Amino acid sequence: MKVRSSVFACFILVCEVLGVALFLRGFFPAPVKSTLSSNSRLSELLIFNPLISPSARPRPNASLPPRLFGRVVLMLVDALREDFLFGPNGRSFMPYTRHLVERGSAHSYVAKARAPTVTMPRIKALTSGSIPGFIDVVVNLNSHALQEDNLVSQAKAAGKRMIFYGDDTWLKLFPKHFQESDGTTSFFVSDYTEVDNNVTRHLDSTLRRDDWDMLILHYLGLDHIGHISGPHSSLVQPKLLEMDDVFKKIHSSLVSKEADGSPPYLLVLCGDHGMSEMGSHGGSSEPEVNTALLLVSPAFRRKGGLEQPLAVEQVDLAPTLALGLGLPVSQNSVGRVLPQILEELPLRDQLRLLHLNGHQLSLLLRDSLPHYQQDPGWEQFRVAEKAHGSWVKLYLEGNASEILQNVGQKVLKQYLQALASMSAALSRQGLPDILCMARCKTAGAFGFLCGNQTMLV
Ligand SMILES: *[C@@H]1O[C@H](CO)[C@@H](O)[C@H](O)[C@H]1NC(C)=O
Ligand SMILES: *[C@@H]1O[C@H](CO)[C@@H](O)[C@H](O)[C@H]1NC(C)=O
Ligand SMILES: *[C@@H]1O[C@H](CO)[C@@H](O)[C@H](O)[C@H]1NC(C)=O
Ligand SMILES: CC(=O)N[C@H]1CO[C@H](CO)[C@@H](O)[C@@H]1O
Numbered sequence: 001m002k003v004r005s006s007v008f009a010c011f012i013l014v015c016e017v018l019g020v021a022l023f024l025r026g027f028f029p030a031p032v033k034s035t036l037s038s039n040s041r042l043s044e045l046l047i048f049n050p051l052i053s054p055s056a057r058p059r060p061n062a063s064l065p066p067r068l069f070g071r072v073v074l075m076l077v078d079a080l081r082e083d084f085l086f087g088p089n090g091r092s093f094m095p096y097t098r099h100l101v102e103r104g105s106a107h108s109y110v111a112k113a114r115a116p117t118v119t120m121p122r123i124k125a126l127t128s129g130s131i132p133g134f135i136d137v138v139v140n141l142n143s144h145a146l147q148e149d150n151l152v153s154q155a156k157a158a159g160k161r162m163i164f165y166g167d168d169t170w171l172k173l174f175p176k177h178f179q180e181s182d183g184t185t186s187f188f189v190s191d192y193t194e195v196d197n198n199v200t201r202h203l204d205s206t207l208r209r210d211d212w213d214m215l216i217l218h219y220l221g222l223d224h225i226g227h228i229s230g231p232h233s234s235l236v237q238p239k240l241l242e243m244d245d246v247f248k249k250i251h252s253s254l255v256s257k258e259a260d261g262s263p264p265y266l267l268v269l270c271g272d273h274g275m276s277e278m279g280s281h282g283g284s285s286e287p288e289v290n291t292a293l294l295l296v297s298p299a300f301r302r303k304g305g306l307e308q309p310l311a312v313e314q315v316d317l318a319p320t321l322a323l324g325l326g327l328p329v330s331q332n333s334v335g336r337v338l339p340q341i342l343e344e345l346p347l348r349d350q351l352r353l354l355h356l357n358g359h360q361l362s363l364l365l366r367d368s369l370p371h372y373q374q375d376p377g378w379e380q381f382r383v384a385e386k387a388h389g390s391w392v393k394l395y396l397e398g399n400a401s402e403i404l405q406n407v408g409q410k411v412l413k414q415y416l417q418a419l420a421s422m423s424a425a426l427s428r429q430g431l432p433d434i435l436c437m438a439r440c441k442t443a444g445a446f447g448f449l450c451g452n453q454t455m456l457v
């Protein structure tokens with residue numbers, strides 16, 4: 001009897017050790033990381049001439065692609081679920097914003113966030129384009145400065161003057177990056193008024209000034225309302241109307257300041273994650289991962305009429321902003337540039353920018369997949385790069401414009417396919433959703449995510 005019970009105890013112990021080991025392995029997934037030691041340098045990445053052999057690079061900066069945008073305003077509304085803007089209630093929730101969408105003067109997307117749908121990892125995904133490990137949930141409430149290559153640091157290194165108002169997570173992730181800031185705390189979930197007023201109170205004076213290049217706002221009120229009373233609460237509409245007013249104010253100000261000759265503005269509205277039917281978030285259900293993303297700029301072609309918003313990945317915003325601002329794409333970014341923002345550029349610049357994104361993805365692929373050469377995206381990119389080289393040759397020879405156009409369009413398609421494959425391969429490498437859901441559950445058992453009050457942000 002004694003022997004049997006001690007055998008049983010051993011068995012239980014072994015099970016437990018195995019279980020903990022499995023949990024830890026899941027908890028610290030192999031991150032997708034580039035081995036490039038330092039952050040991407042502009043001079044290293046903005047170098048492309050397919051006619052020149054790799055050994056002869058880098059080239060003189062004569063061929064830097066132009067930056068697409070001048071001033072950028074990023075308005076992040078925490079928990080801005082996709083249907084709050086694009087759904088049937090969008091017209092009454094955010095009338096001005098929805099009008100812009102329907103008028104075709106914006107590019108609209110449903111941006112898919114990945115689990116864990118919690119603020120801090122989402123900010124990382126938005127700014128670095130990378131897929132953070134699940135461990136980030138645990139440190140969500142205790143964020144450290146972001147070491148990884150990211151858009152905000154790149155912008156600072158490039159001398160952009162940045163201002164931030166909103167969730168103080170940003171100030172922890174990017175200390176000393178902003179020339180001016182006011183952090184709000186998400187500690188009091190019951191407060192959904194002051195937390196937003198503290199952001200909006202700076203707006204009028206900031207919009208009047210000309211001494212900044214990038215303004216980032218992070219509104220927390222909507223998320224808090226979700227936690228208090230869910231997405232169907234009567235508090236949601238007034239809050240979204242308030243956000244709509246802020247958006248209108250910013251847009252009108254940018255339009256009125258638009259001057260001939262200076263690069264056009266870019267206004268981005270996005271969410272960090274969605275909100276479940278219960279008003280919580282953290283997992284990978286549709287309403288939690290589907291966020292609204294809107295890009296507005298005079299640089300875009302006006303489309304007629306309402307189109308369905310395109311489904312994209314949240315990580316696509318980081319390379320899009322980087323290339324749009326003339327900054328290097330963050331080296332661990334698994335996203336791909338949203339091609340709609342390039343449409344109005346000359347074909348040559350479009351190809352150049354797509355190449356930059358592809359180059360960055362291919363380096364990341366090489367560093368994170370053991371058999372990267374067998375990945376279809378890798379091969380597609382090589383093929384596209386070669387075709388790009390032939391195209392540049394035709395271009396320089398002054399070939400007939402129709403042939404040039406046709407060949408160029410083909411190269412463009414090849415690049416887009418290559419970017420899609422490489423991005424997909426890298427994302428698979430990160431965190432499969434099912435695994436992540438399992439982890440969320442496990443973590444719940446360990447008390448990190450239990451209840452809806454522990455996951456405030
Ligand atoms: C809003 O600002 C006031 C005054 O600066 C500050 O005391 C308060 O804590 C802020 N509220 C939040 C939610 O950050
Ligand atoms: C939050 O959790 C409590 C129980 O812990 C539950 O009663 C409440 O309905 C939950 N609220 C939401 C919005 O999920
Ligand atoms: C343009 O390129 C095509 C394809 O390479 C070639 O057949 C044609 O002769 C070229 N035309 C001119 C005018 O260079
Ligand atoms: C050809 C050219 O414009 N070269 C410039 C590249 O950028 C460096 C500094 O960023 C300049 O010193 C070079 O003159």
Ligand SMILES: [Zn+2]
Pocket residue numbers: 079223224227281455456457
């Ligand atoms: Zn929240």
